[in-house]
Amino acid sequence: MLNTEPNLSAPDDFYEGLLDLHRDLSDEQSALANAKLILLLANHIGDLGVLRAALAAAREDIAA
Amino acid sequence: MKTYTQPVYPYAKPADSAGSPRHWPVIVAGAGPVGLTAAIDLALRGIDVLVLDEDDTVSVGSRAICWSKRTLEILDRLGCAERLVQKGVCWNVGRVFFRGEQVYQFDLQPEPGHRRPAFINLQQYYVEQFLVERASELPGLDLRWRHRVVGVSPHDDRVALTVSTPDGEYAVQADWLIVADGSKSPIRGMLGLGSEGQVFRDRFLIADIHMTSAFPAERWFWFDPPFHRHQSALLHRQADDVWRVDFQLGWEADPEEEKKPDKILPRLRAMLGDEARFEIEWASVYTFQCRRMRSFRRGRALFAGDAAHLVSPFGARGANSGVQDIDNLAWKLELVVAGLAPERLLDSYDSERTAAADENIRNSTRSTDFITPKSTVSRTFRDAVLMLAKRHAFARRLVNSGRLSVPALLSQSPLNTPDSAPFAGHMAPGSPAVDAPVAGATGEWLLDYLGNGFTLLLFVDAVPEASLLRDLATLGADPIPCCSVLVGPAGAALPAEIRSIVAASDLLAERYDACPGTAYLFRPDQHVCARWRAFDLTQTRVSLARATGQYVH
Numbered sequence: 001m002l003n004t005e006p007n008l009s010a011p012d013d014f015y016e017g018l019l020d021l022h023r024d025l026s027d028e029q030s031a032l033a034n035a036k037l038i039l040l041l042a043n044h045i046g047d048l049g050v051l052r053a054a055l056a057a058a059r060e061d062i063a064a
Numbered sequence: 065m066k067t068y069t070q071p072v073y074p075y076a077k078p079a080d081s082a083g084s085p086r087h088w089p090v091i092v093a094g095a096g097p098v099g100l101t102a103a104i105d106l107a108l109r110g111i112d113v114l115v116l117d118e119d120d121t122v123s124v125g126s127r128a129i130c131w132s133k134r135t136l137e138i139l140d141r142l143g144c145a146e147r148l149v150q151k152g153v154c155w156n157v158g159r160v161f162f163r164g165e166q167v168y169q170f171d172l173q174p175e176p177g178h179r180r181p182a183f184i185n186l187q188q189y190y191v192e193q194f195l196v197e198r199a200s201e202l203p204g205l206d207l208r209w210r211h212r213v214v215g216v217s218p219h220d221d222r223v224a225l226t227v228s229t230p231d232g233e234y235a236v237q238a239d240w241l242i243v244a245d246g247s248k249s250p251i252r253g254m255l256g257l258g259s260e261g262q263v264f265r266d267r268f269l270i271a272d273i274h275m276t277s278a279f280p281a282e283r284w285f286w287f288d289p290p291f292h293r294h295q296s297a298l299l300h301r302q303a304d305d306v307w308r309v310d311f312q313l314g315w316e317a318d319p320e321e322e323k324k325p326d327k328i329l330p331r332l333r334a335m336l337g338d339e340a341r342f343e344i345e346w347a348s349v350y351t352f353q354c355r356r357m358r359s360f361r362r363g364r365a366l367f368a369g370d371a372a373h374l375v376s377p378f379g380a381r382g383a384n385s386g387v388q389d390i391d392n393l394a395w396k397l398e399l400v401v402a403g404l405a406p407e408r409l410l411d412s413y414d415s416e417r418t419a420a421a422d423e424n425i426r427n428s429t430r431s432t433d434f435i436t437p438k439s440t441v442s443r444t445f446r447d448a449v450l451m452l453a454k455r456h457a458f459a460r461r462l463v464n465s466g467r468l469s470v471p472a473l474l475s476q477s478p479l480n481t482p483d484s485a486p487f488a489g490h491m492a493p494g495s496p497a498v499d500a501p502v503a504g505a506t507g508e509w510l511l512d513y514l515g516n517g518f519t520l521l522l523f524v525d526a527v528p529e530a531s532l533l534r535d536l537a538t539l540g541a542d543p544i545p546c547c548s549v550l551v552g553p554a555g556a557a558l559p560a561e562i563r564s565i566v567a568a569s570d571l572l573a574e575r576y577d578a579c580p581g582t583a584y585l586f587r588p589d590q591h592v593c594a595r596w597r598a599f600d601l602t603q604t605r606v607s608l609a610r611a612t613g614q615y616v617h
Contacts (some may be wrong), residue, residue: 031441035448043458 002053065345067274067304070121070322071193075210078227081234089401091225091238092252093213095119097128097188098369098386099244100195103144105394107205108516111401114236115205118212120349122192125346126272129185129302130380133173134471134496135387136180137590141515144181144198147189153182153301158283158464162450164290168460172468176572178499179509183468185281185302187272188383213245216254216365223364238380240397241365244386249371255362257299261355262429262571266436269311269322269349273332275342277599278304285465287435287450292332296435299335306345309335310377312435319349354378354425354432361414366393373421375428378435378466386472387425389417395516404544409613412479420472427467434464471496474591481594481607482583489577497590500572502551504565510572513565515590518546518608522599523573525553525580533602536562546585546604546613550577587611 008014021037022030042051079134080086090106092099095117107114131148139145162166172182182345199205215226223241227234242249252259284299286292298310313322321327328347336342356373360366369386393413399405437443452459473494474480480493491498500510507513507519514521520539522528528536528550536548550564551572558564567573576584585607594607609615 031444032448032451035441035445035451039445039448039452039459039462040456043456059461 002050004057007043066188066343067306067345068189070124070189071196073120073207074233075120075230076208076213077231078229078234080236081229081231085224085235085237087222088112088236088238090114090240090242091116091223091236092242092244093195093225094244094246094369095192095207095209096123096244096246096369097191097195097383098390099242100199100246101138101142101259101366101387102200102242102394103205103207104144104195104202105352105390106397106409107199107202108142108309109394109398110204111398112204113206113385114238115207116197116211116213116225117207117209120209122196123187123190123201125348126187126189126302126308128191128308128380128383129300129308130384130468131180131191132384132469132471133182134178134469135186135384136184137496137499137511138387138391140180140511141371141391141590146196148186149180149184151190151194151303152186153281153303154181154184155281155283156182157280158285158465158468160453160463161284161286161289161399162454163288164286165454167450167453169461172235176567178196179511180499183380185308187302187304187306190303191383193503208313210240213254216251218255218363218365221365223458239364239401242390242393242397243365243367243371245371246405247374249367250569251365252314252357252367252371255365257357258364259355259357259372259374261353261374261425263353263434264351264436265315265347266432267315267317267319267322267351268333268377269309269317269328269347270312271309271311271328271332271347272302272306272345273309273342274305274345275307275336275479277307277336277339277340281488288617289335292331294362297335298430298465307342313349317349322349323347325431345492352432354429355423356418356425359414360389360417360421361410361482366397366413368393368417371570372417373425375424376432378431379424379428380466380469381424381428384469385420385472388420389413391589392417395600396613399544405468405612405614412477412613416472416474416477416479419474419476423472424469431464431466435466441605477593479587479593479611479613481610483595485597487577487595489575491576491592491596492582493592495592497586497592498575499566500575502565502572503554503568504563506563508568510565511590513549513563514586515588517588518544518611519586520532520546520548520599521576521584521586522548523551523576523578523580523582524556524558527556527558532599533559533562535599538601539608541606542608544608546608585611611614 136145214228217224224237286297295312300308368389448460475494539546583599593611
């Protein structure tokens with residue numbers, strides 16, 4: 001099951017790191033870094049059910 | 065072409081073109097790999113079969129080149145795989161490169177104990193030629209060149225055809241028509257049937273070149289290589305020092321322009337280097353589609369191969385799945401023609417092979433989405449996978465340059481008897497038999513002892529009791545006979561009236577999770593349809609009835 005309750009040990013530190021990842025990158029390079037990050041995290045999670053729930057949650061509130 | 069001379073098969077004026085139409089049990093339309101396989105399988109079953117082909121030679125250009133282990137096993141059953149293997153190039157290893165660096169390598173057959181390799185590469189024209197030669201050995205098989213089907217009339221009790229020849233038209237009819245007339249399938253059109261799916265907006269240059277080279281017999285696939293930026297490329301060895309080269313061109317490429325040697329040569333030069341000496345044998349520019357007919361059976365017309373379903377070439381799932389269609393169909397047709405099974409058995413051809421086609425289409429579509437990204441974001445993810453694959457093992461599993469053909473598991477088939485006892489391993493009902501080394505009178509491989517008819521494989525640890533032997537003899541004498549093969553311990557004096565083999569290693573028992581008493585029931589196409597921990601005559605007969613469409617559960 002996808003955990004959407006607070007789970008980050010240091011939320012602000014993570015967020016800062018996320019923005020740092022993109023420093024000095026072009027939009028295209030940022031998109032590539034994001035894609036790599038998603039793939040790394042997805043592999044770490046592993047469970048397809050959890051990943052599908054995350055994919056669905058990511059799409060919520062975004063009208064096509 | 066320099067390395068191959070196209071045979072020309074003589075046209076003969078049909079002797080039966082006057083008078084009332086001759087009636088055949090089965091007519092096959094199309095003498096490509098699929099139609100020829102059908103004709104051979106049926107003729108070996110003693111069914112008279114007429115094959116009609118509009119042309120008088122084999123495929124022009126190499127076309128299908130990768131023949132899978134399962135296809136070779138089927139052709140072994142039909143007595144013609146050895147020539148393919150002798151002539152072809154065996155390979156198991158594939159490498160994937162991204163921008164000039166290898167990111168991934170796979171071995172399709174990492175374990176020993178199989179008669180046939182994962183794949184051989186052989187030009188389609190050789191395969192067709194060998195199949196024609198095999199067909200010509202068989203009585204009851206009438207192969208007619210330059211006979212084009214121009215009219216089809218389906219009836220409740222037969223199919224009537226009008227055939228055009230250089231000497232005019234004639235009529236002929238059959239109980240059953242196998243439609244194997246290729247992706248454009250004129251007969252499908254005449255019957256007003258469609259094939260639905262997806263066309264991919266990309267173009268590929270495909271070329272056969274003759275080249276003596278030290279490149280290994282492996283499948284090499286490049287994403288965004290230095291010699292062909294932003295596109296993909298493929299290099300694969302075939303027989304006679306002919307190499308298949310594939311260049312992705314993009315949708316905007318002009319197919320007529322790209323076919324010209326002036327255009328092809330610089331691309332090849334960039335790929336192979338200035339030192340390489342080569343000649344172009346054949347080249348073509350293609351687009352591809354993934355689609356299938358809604359049903360592969362329409363009354364007395366049975367569709368197979370590209371006529372029924374079409375996939376992109378990445379994965380070698382076209383011709384290989386067509387051969388598997390026939391493996392599935394021929395025995396069912398034999399039983400129906402003989403009146404031993406109801407016509408609804410042929411509906412299982414449709415349900416089993418549409419499921420297989422969907423699996424092939426799903427795999428092929430996924431490969432195509434990886435090779436030909438359709439949007440900026442899909443290209444970004446593709447490149448991200450390839451970048452990660454260099455460093456991280458997990459990403460290599462996501463790299464998709466084609467998921468190569470594996471036989472379909474017919475796990476949802478209504479012909480299967482569900483397991484009633486636990487089994488480990490991969491041989492659940494619906495699985496094609498996995499080979500293993502054995503010792504016996506007529507071959508050194510398990511698959512030599514399975515197929516053509518139903519086969520019961522019974523593992524024993526001693527000479528079976530007389531009552532069991534009587535039961536096995538009873539099964540062998542049923543209207544739809546089921547032959548038995550005993551797998552015994554080395555040295556046991558097994559009865560001579562029943563075929564017996566000895567496992568040549570632990571692989572057989574491991575692969576089938578077998579212990580003494582275990583029984584497997586195989587269909588004539590070598591798929592498992594039932595298995596038990598102990599043999600029982602009644603249960604076996606119920607499973608046989610189910611597997612032949614006589615028992616609806």
